[in-house]
Amino acid sequence: xINVGIVGASGYTGLELVKMLIxxxxxxxxxxxxxxxxxSVEELHxxxxxxxxLPVKKADVNIVAERCELVFLALPHxxxxxxAKELLDRGVKVVDLSADYRLELDTYxxxxxxxxDKENLDASVYALVEYYREALKKTKLAAGPGCYPTxxxxxxxxxxxxxxxxxxxxxxxxxxxxxxxxxxxxxxHFVNMNENIFAYKAMDxxxxxxxxxxxxxxxxxxxxxxFVPHLIPVTRxxxxxxxxxLKEDIDPLAILKEHYKDDPFIRIRETxxxxxxxxxxxxxxxxxxxxxxxxxxxxxxxxxxRGASSQALAAANLMCGYDEGMGLPxxxxxx
Numbered sequence: 001x002i003n004v005g006i007v008g009a010s011g012y013t014g015l016e017l018v019k020m021l022i023x024x025x026x027x028x029x030x031x032x033x034x035x036x037x038x039x040s041v042e043e044l045h046x047x048x049x050x051x052x053x054l055p056v057k058k059a060d061v062n063i064v065a066e067r068c069e070l071v072f073l074a075l076p077h078x079x080x081x082x083x084a085k086e087l088l089d090r091g092v093k094v095v096d097l098s099a100d101y102r103l104e105l106d107t108y109x110x111x112x113x114x115x116x117d118k119e120n121l122d123a124s125v126y127a128l129v130e131y132y133r134e135a136l137k138k139t140k141l142a143a144g145p146g147c148y149p150t151x152x153x154x155x156x157x158x159x160x161x162x163x164x165x166x167x168x169x170x171x172x173x174x175x176x177x178x179x180x181x182x183x184x185x186x187x188x189h190f191v192n193m194n195e196n197i198f199a200y201k202a203m204d205x206x207x208x209x210x211x212x213x214x215x216x217x218x219x220x221x222x223x224x225x226x227f228v229p230h231l232i233p234v235t236r237x238x239x240x241x242x243x244x245x246l247k248e249d250i251d252p253l254a255i256l257k258e259h260y261k262d263d264p265f266i267r268i269r270e271t272x273x274x275x276x277x278x279x280x281x282x283x284x285x286x287x288x289x290x291x292x293x294x295x296x297x298x299x300x301x302x303x304x305x306r307g308a309s310s311q312a313l314a315a316a317n318l319m320c321g322y323d324e325g326m327g328l329p330x331x332x333x334x335x
Contacts, residue, residue, distance in 0.1 A: 002320050003067060005031030007059045007083060008074030012178050013097055015045050016309035017072050022052050024313075024327035026320065031067045033059035035079075059083070065090035070320060072312055073097060077112050084141065085117040093140045093319055095127070095312045099206070101143035102126055107213050111206045127315035128153060129324065130263045131218060142315040145214075147307025148173050148207040148229060151240040153214055154266065154284045155299035158259035159244065159252070160219040163295070167245035168224040171211065176234040176275070179303045193233050202228045237275030238303040244295040252288035252295065260286075264325060265306075265314075273300040280333035282310040282325075305329060 004021065008014050009032040018041065021029040029052075032041055037058030042049045044056055057063065061083060064071055070093040073080045080098040087094050096102075099112055101124035108115055115121060125132050125139040128150065136142055145153070152171050163169070174197070180188055187193065187200065208227035216222045253268060260266040265282050273285040278300045288297045301307050310328050317326050 001028040002026060002069050003028050003030040004316070005029070005033065005064055005068040005071045006074060007033045007064065007071060008097075009041065009056055010034045010044055011074055011182055012304050013308040013312075014074040015047075016304050017074065017312065018045070018048065018052065020310065020313055020327050020329065026322045026326055027070075027316070029054065031064060031071070032056045033064070035059060061086040061090070065092050068092055070095065070316055072316070074309075081115065081117040081120075085120060088120055088140060093316075095142045095144065095316050095319070096124075097144040097308055097312055099146065099210075101141060102145060103210060104213060107209050111209055126214065127311055128214070129311065129314045129318070130154065130260070130266065131157070133318060133324070136315050136318040137321075139319060142312070142319060144308060144312050144315070146207045146210055147175065147179055147238055147301070147303040148205075148227070148240065149210045149214065150307050150311065151238050151284065151299045151301045152211050152227075152242060154301075155240060155286050155288075155297040156242045156244065157215065157218060158255055159246075159250075159288070159295060159297065160215060160221065160223070162246055162248055162250050162255070163223070164245040164247040164293070165221050165223055168226055170243040171225060171227040171240060172230075172243070173227065173238070173240045174230045174232045175238045175303050176236040177231060178236050179238065179307070180231065187231060193231065195233060197230055197232050199228050199230050205229050234275070236302055236304055237279050237300070238307060239273070239275050239298065239300050242295075242297040242299075244297070246290060246293045246295050250290065252290050252297070256286055256288055265328070273298050275300050275302075276334060277332055278302050278306070280305070281330050282306050282314065282328040283330065283332075
């Protein structure tokens with residue numbers, strides 16, 4: 001068993017990591033921390049009473065290094081890079097769920113803040129598992145993709161060679177409210193969110209440059225990506241629809257089936273996808289159709305799992321020599 005910990009255990013993604021790790025056959029959860037500490041995991045997450053009993057400490061790099069061989073950082077951007085640098089210096093492997101290591105330096109600093117760990121940024125591996133599987137097996141630092149980029153990239157990447165790169169790419173994305181995190185805001189107020197749907201940060205969201213950058217890194221082309229996210233009145237789940245222009249005739253479903261034939265957590269659907277079928281799982285469901293030169297691609301994921309925590313666990317599995325799918329949830333929350 002490999003000892004692991006979670007720094008940032010109070011949030012939704014931290015809770016999802018706890019739930020998966022307590023039944024994992026290769027990892028032993030030995031350390032939980034928040035910025036405050038001095039609480040138990042049962043007090044922090046009452047749903048875990050009589051499931052797990054573990055103290056939640058104030059985050060301390062030295063104690064993490066003593067107790068853990070690998071740690072998950074479920075922290076906000078900027079907070080992660082300081083922890084990660086010190087942990088890596090002490091030989092601890094890191095899976096970071098924040099934005100701190102997922103982008104090139106220029107992209108990160110333009111959209112977030114000055115980066116304080118440029119050396120490790122260059123050594124990090126983007127944890128979109130289907131495209132960086134072999135690199136993840138060799139790295140000590142995995143950078144979790146954003147939830148919207150995960151669903152978008154898994155859907156559109158197989159089609160980039162067939163797209164007219166001079167035409168814009170439109171991404172219409174809808175996410176459950178947990179994607180906004182635990183912090184209270186007017187947008188997340190029940191009265192505002194119930195029976196409602198609205199766009200936010202339209203054409204100006206920080207995940208747009210992430211999508212653009214990764215398409216360019218994987219395929220060598222820079223597309224004009226137009227990204228509009230929406231909040232919908234559900235707890236979890238994410239549906240992303242991408243609209244592109246083709247430069248040649250293709251069979252979209254045939255391309256998807258061939259492209260992902262060796263990827264067990266990608267399910268190609270014959271009809272448009274829905275979020276309920278992936279809620280509670282690591283699956284990404286994808287559907288595509290064309291009409292003339294117009295391409296429609298739709299993908300669905302659980303924003304907390306495939307969009308964050310289970311993708312982080314898949315990366316950790318690979319980093320530690322385990323099967324990619326060990327401990328990943330596959331049974332959806334249905335009905």
